Amino acid sequence: MTKTVSIIGSGFSALSAACYLAKAGYKVSMFEKNSTVGGRARQLKKDGFTFDIGPSWYWMPDIFEKFFKDFGKTVNDYYELDKLSPAYKIFFADDIITVGDHMDQICMEFERIEKGSSKPLQQFIATAQDNYNIAINKIVLKPGLSPFELVTKDTITRLDQFYKTISSEVRKKFKNPKLISTLEFPVLFLGAKPNQTPSFYSFMNFADFGLGTWHPKGGMYEIVKAMKRLAESLGVTIHTNSNVEKISVENKKAKSLTVNGQVISSDVILSGADYHHSETLLDKNYRQYSESYWESRTFAPSSLLFYVGFNQKLKNIEHHNLFFDTDFENHAEEIYDDPKWPKNPLFYANFPSVTDESMAPEHCENGFFLIPIAPGLEDTPELRQQYFDLIMSRFEKRTEQDVKNHILFKESYCVTDFINDYNSYKGNAYGMANTLMQTAFLRPKLKSKKVDGLYFTGQLTVPGPGVPPALISGKLVAQLIQNNEV
Numbered sequence: 001m002t003k004t005v006s007i008i009g010s011g012f013s014a015l016s017a018a019c020y021l022a023k024a025g026y027k028v029s030m031f032e033k034n035s036t037v038g039g040r041a042r043q044l045k046k047d048g049f050t051f052d053i054g055p056s057w058y059w060m061p062d063i064f065e066k067f068f069k070d071f072g073k074t075v076n077d078y079y080e081l082d083k084l085s086p087a088y089k090i091f092f093a094d095d096i097i098t099v100g101d102h103m104d105q106i107c108m109e110f111e112r113i114e115k116g117s118s119k120p121l122q123q124f125i126a127t128a129q130d131n132y133n134i135a136i137n138k139i140v141l142k143p144g145l146s147p148f149e150l151v152t153k154d155t156i157t158r159l160d161q162f163y164k165t166i167s168s169e170v171r172k173k174f175k176n177p178k179l180i181s182t183l184e185f186p187v188l189f190l191g192a193k194p195n196q197t198p199s200f201y202s203f204m205n206f207a208d209f210g211l212g213t214w215h216p217k218g219g220m221y222e223i224v225k226a227m228k229r230l231a232e233s234l235g236v237t238i239h240t241n242s243n244v245e246k247i248s249v250e251n252k253k254a255k256s257l258t259v260n261g262q263v264i265s266s267d268v269i270l271s272g273a274d275y276h277h278s279e280t281l282l283d284k285n286y287r288q289y290s291e292s293y294w295e296s297r298t299f300a301p302s303s304l305l306f307y308v309g310f311n312q313k314l315k316n317i318e319h320h321n322l323f324f325d326t327d328f329e330n331h332a333e334e335i336y337d338d339p340k341w342p343k344n345p346l347f348y349a350n351f352p353s354v355t356d357e358s359m360a361p362e363h364c365e366n367g368f369f370l371i372p373i374a375p376g377l378e379d380t381p382e383l384r385q386q387y388f389d390l391i392m393s394r395f396e397k398r399t400e401q402d403v404k405n406h407i408l409f410k411e412s413y414c415v416t417d418f419i420n421d422y423n424s425y426k427g428n429a430y431g432m433a434n435t436l437m438q439t440a441f442l443r444p445k446l447k448s449k450k451v452d453g454l455y456f457t458g459q460l461t462v463p464g465p466g467v468p469p470a471l472i473s474g475k476l477v478a479q480l481i482q483n484n485e486v
Contacts, residue, residue, distance in 0.1 A: 002027050003485060006257050006266035008244045008281075011039020012467055013457040014272025015227040016474025017481075019071060022234035024482055026268070030231075031242040031259050033423075038224035039272070040422055040429070041467070044307055044411065048361040051307040051368055052221055053413065055467050056350045057320070058214040059207045063136070063468035064223070067475075071230060078226030080217040084355060087213035088320035090185070091398045092178050098318075099182070101212050114176040124173055124183070124202065125209055132203035132210070140469065143476045144441045144462035166202060167195035181324050188372070191300025191433035191465045193332050198436050213320065217356055223467075244273070247281040247454065254453040268453050268485055270477060275444050275460035277423035286450050298438060300430035300465055301335050301372040302415050304387055308367040309360070309408040314351065316399040321349040323391070325398060331372070339374030341383065347371045347391045364408075369395075376426035379415040388412070430466075431459025439464075446477045447484065455481055 005021050007014050010032040022028045036042055040054035058064075064075055075081055085101035097113065100106050103125065107118035138152065170183045184194040186204035216222040232238065239259070246258040247269060254269040271278035276294050279287040326344035334342040350368040353360035360366040371387055392404055415427030432438055444461045448454040457477040459465045 003267040004029070004265075005268040005270060005481070006031065006264060007270045007272060008257070008278060009033075009039055009272035009458075010037035010228075010238065010240075011272050011458060012041060012224075012227070012470035013459070013474040013477075014039065014270070015224070015231055016067065016471045017270060017272065017457050017478045018231045018236045018474075019227065019234055020475055020478035021270075021481065022231065022236045023071065024478065026481075028231075028236045029264075029266075030236060030238045031244050031257065031264075032238065032240045033243040034421060035240050037228050037238060037240065038221060041220055041224050043219065043221040043224075046307075046409065046411070047309060049307075049309045049364070049366045050219055050352075050359045051366055051411075052219045052352075053305075053307070055220050056352075056368055058216060058220065058467075059211065060136070060468040061211060061214055063471055067471045068226075068230075070475075071234075073230065075226075078229065079222040082215050082217065082355065084213045084215055084319050086318055087208070088322060089318045090178075090182055090322045090324055092181075093325040095178060097178060097182055099209070103209060106209055110179060113179055114174065117174060117176070117179060120173040124170075125206055128202040128204075128206035129210055131200055132206040135200070135203045139440065140463040140472050141476070142440065142462075143446055143480050144443055145445075147441050164199040165195050166197045166199050167193075169199040169202065170194070178324075181328050184328075185322065185324075191430045192298060192435045193336055196298070196336075196433075196435050198439070201434065215319065215352065215355055218358055219352060219356070220467075244281060247271075247278070249282065249286050249451050249454075252286075252450070252452055254448075254451050268455065268481055270455045270457060270481065272457050272474075274423045274425055275456055275458065276425040278456060282451070286448075288449050289444060294425060298336070298433045298435050299375050299426065299428045300433045300459075302375040302377070302418060302424075302427045303413075303429040304371040304373055304384060305413040306367075306369040306388055307411045307413070308369065309410075310365040310367060310403060310406050311363075311408050312365065312406050313363060314365045314367075314399070314403060315401050317349070317351055317354065319351060319354045321351070323347050323349065323394060323398060325394065335372060335374045339377065341377060341387075342371070342373065345371045345373070345387070345391070347394075349395065373415075375415065375424075375428040377415055379427070384412045384414060425460075431464070434464045446473075446480050453485065 004027045007030045010030050018028050042053040044051040087099045090097040110117040110121050166187050186208045187197045242259050248256045256263050256265045331342050331346050348370040353366045418424040418427040457473045463469045
């Protein structure tokens, strides 16, 4: 008899798991509370402009290729992928660093900033590449069940890299603060400060400089559409506008979901929704982690986001732009150490229409602006407007142009929206940070310890935040379900 699997949510990890489980012969149904699939990777269309609401960076193209290959497909079967050249710009107070699309260009830029820096850069990236091969091909493919998963001949020889930090390793090799910020930036995708992130995670630097930055034509939502098509072709049934209200347990076995008031029985239940929220759908005695546990975890930041339509093409920008023209350390402290609205925040600006004309009307530009903030902060319209005015003034100054008078519209998204739309714990945007004490087997488990037949996937569990890790998380939990539920 075919076993049934009910999946809560339809983000990258949930879609990934759905595909693998359907391929393995399970009857899979997905329940998404919002009107479209994709979880945090939704899309906003307005007046001819197209915005990715969530993820906007396409890194680690090999992970996407491996995913589709598992189903006899390729990325090219679903969407067109372009490598960005340059990858991105970093605006500092007194200079601009342009990160090219291959190492020769990047080395030249490092030499311009700090003579002699290209040699230690090449050494650093060589180590990062080795770490990438170990991490992506071995470590992240483990389900986080035991500390012994990390014990291999490769990791034993790199044990020191789990106790040193990215920050200490970078600062040992480079003295110029701009180069330090450039090399510390990629680990921000892991959700923690560089001085709290193990140096082994330098593999993110290889993902950046070695593998490059890419763009799927039409935006990141093209990946969601591709995975939805794949899932449905494998027999997955997807229900939108379907809010899961309760997970019912009988004899310590997951029994059913209550969806929009209707009880739906299932052999296996998998949640790709926020882990903390998912456990609140259970009676208290079946929850694995207490409120004090979640309160003690280091969470990745939340974000204040703006989606802006401009009535003209903008100057002096690239597809991806980082504004590091204020103090990196101060902003990090205001996120992690003393949570508050930042005084002078760093911010990120994304203009897909620079390289993809399908994203905006002719002679116009679409802008996505992101300010990282601490989760759980007060979120009001007045604060949103205050920070929009702040970053627009800095953007105009650093890019030497007037943009405020060319805004057709703006939409914002912040803590309250993350909570309302995704049931996100404290409105975090990226899940739980990958610090030393929140890595691999130390993260919340894929399989419930208290309820048989109940599983979890996504950025609060293994392997961690980011779109590529989400694809892997879905694969890991699908394998775990197959191993435990046969």
